[in-house]
Amino acid sequence: MQAMVPTARSESATAAGSVKLKAEDVRVFYGEKEALHGVSMDIVSNEVIAFIGPSGCGKSTFLRCFNRMNDTVASARVTGRITLDGRDIHDPNLDVVLLRAQVGMVFQKPNPFPKSIFENVAYGPRLHGLASNRSDMEQIVESSLRKAGLWDEVKDRLDAPGTGLSGGQQQRLCIARAIAVSPDVILMDEPCSALDPIATGIIEDLITELKRNYTIVIVTHNMQQAGRVADRTAFFHLGNLVEIGATSQIFMNPRERRTEDYVTGRYG
Numbered sequence: 062m063q064a065m066v067p068t069a070r071s072e073s074a075t076a077a078g079s080v081k082l083k084a085e086d087v088r089v090f091y092g093e094k095e096a097l098h099g100v101s102m103d104i105v106s107n108e109v110i111a112f113i114g115p116s117g118c119g120k121s122t123f124l125r126c127f128n129r130m131n132d133t134v135a136s137a138r139v140t141g142r143i144t145l146d147g148r149d150i151h152d153p154n155l156d157v158v159l160l161r162a163q164v165g166m167v168f169q170k171p172n173p174f175p176k177s178i179f180e181n182v183a184y185g186p187r188l189h190g191l192a193s194n195r196s197d198m199e200q201i202v203e204s205s206l207r208k209a210g211l212w213d214e215v216k217d218r219l220d221a222p223g224t225g226l227s228g229g230q231q232q233r234l235c236i237a238r239a240i241a242v243s244p245d246v247i248l249m250d251e252p253c254s255a256l257d258p259i260a261t262g263i264i265e266d267l268i269t270e271l272k273r274n275y276t277i278v279i280v281t282h283n284m285q286q287a288g289r290v291a292d293r294t295a296f297f298h299l300g301n302l303v304e305i306g307a308t309s310q311i312f313m314n315p316r317e318r319r320t321e322d323y324v325t326g327r328y329g
């Protein structure tokens with residue numbers, strides 16, 4: 062059980078929840094260039110938090126810190142401290158494959174494997190040895206697809222290729238794939254930007270449903286989307302975290318001039 066810690070600079074209703082992720086003075090460098098300038102924040106269990114800000118402000122760079130995806134970028138270097146349930150994710154004894162199961166990720170463009178729908182979902186549980194037999198695996202696949210709101214649409218064609226689904230269905234398949242390894246946190250990097258409004262609405266409803274069981278961090282360019290799905294919103298500008306607070310406060314009563322200019326469409 063985590064300590065009850067108030068969230069920095071936030072007066073949101075979620076401020077007293079237990080801290081799931083904690084970032085302290087996180088900086089990211091690409092080569093010599095510092096892209097993220099010392100960001101600190103707490104992310105609370107079972108909240109949906111949105112990162113917004115103009116292109117290039119560092120939203121995705123910061124998101125990728127939470128499951129060490131920046132390790133895969135040769136020029137990137139991360140400093141500062143990030144903890145998940147109090148544990149330093151840069152601890153050399155930590156297994157990064159397990160970290161990425163616990164902190165799953167959904168990308169901008171749906172990226173199912175070139176395999177069947179079933180195999181897309183079964184891949185992670187198999188890698189992590191989560192199913193001891195075929196029937197266990199079938200249960201994991203079904204329950205993950207149900208949680209991702211896709212089961213009814215695909216239950217009769219589990220052997221069909223995942224890449225044959227519509228874009229919105231593919232994105233839900235990717236969410237099912239993340240869910241299948243029992244994550245605590247799901248990171249979403251503009252998950253709807255390649256989708257039409259109907260598919261976007263389905264994913265947004267799903268995000269609201271999923272927060273009962275997961276902590277969700279979403280990068281979005283779409284301020285209406287942040288307004289619809291996020292309990293809290295963090296506004297970034299030029300590699301700085303400018304302001305974080307309840308989504309309604311950020312949009313209706315921002316404290317910082319730069320936030321106000323952005324949410325009122327004066328730049329971005």
Ligand SMILES: Nc1ncnc2c1ncn2[C@@H]1O[C@H](COP(=O)(O)OP(=O)(O)OP(=O)(O)O)[C@@H](O)[C@H]1O
Pocket residue numbers: 091096114115116117118119120121122123134136282
């Ligand atoms: N792999 C990389 N190599 C070098 N610089 C990078 C790399 N990825 C991002 N950057 C730079 O880091 C800064 C932050 O980029 P990032 O993609 O995190 O911003 P963002 O707010 O997510 O932008 P967008 O909304 O356009 O996706 C930008 O100046 C970008 O050019």
